[in-house]
Amino acid sequence: RRQRCDNSRQRTQGKHCHSAGWQDFIINTGMICKMYKSAPVNPANFTGAARSDGAFRQQAPARVYGGWVTFEPGSRTHWHIHPLGQTLIVTFGAGLTQVEGGPVREIRAGDIVICPPGGKHWHGAKPNQAMQHIAIGERAENEQVQWLEEVSDEIYLQPVQAPSIK
DSSP states (O other): OEEEOOHHHHHHHTOOOEETTEEEEEETTSOEEEEEOOEEOOTTSEESOEEEEEEEEEOTTOOEEEEEEEEOTTOEEOSEEOTTOEEEEEEEEEEEEEETTSOOEEEETTOEEEEOTTOOEEEEEBTTBOEEEEEEEEOBTTBOOEEOOOOOHHHHTSOOBOOOOO
C-alpha cells in the first residue's frame, strides 16, 4: 500500500513531496521513489496513441524503473532494446509482442512477458483491442532503452502464434 506524502511527513522526514512534474510517494518499506504524472508517450517511439501512467524510477544506486502503459487499438512501440531486459505484466485487454526473429505472439490480461536483455523487440495492442501493461526494467549506466525503427504494418499484421504455456 502506498501513501501520498503529506506536510507532517515532509517535516518529520525532511523530504519534499512535490517538484517539477513528479511526486514522491512513501512505499510501505519507507523508501522513496519518483512517480511521474500521466502523459502521452513520445510519438517518435510509438505508432498510434498510447499513454504512460504512474511511471516511476528509484533513486541511485537502485536501477529499477517502470510504469503502466496503455495502448489504444492498433498502437505499438517501435522496435527497441533494453540492455538489462524488461518484464511486462499485462493488466487488461489483448496485445501483440515479438522478439526479432521470432513469431508475433498474442498477450492477454494476466500474462507476464519476459523481454531478454539486449533483445530487440516490440509490443502493443491488437488492431481491434486496447491493451495495458505494467513495464518494469533496470537502467544500465543511465540507459534504460535504445529506440530503433518503426514496426511496419507488414510485421504488425502477421498471423499470430498462439501462446505456449511451459
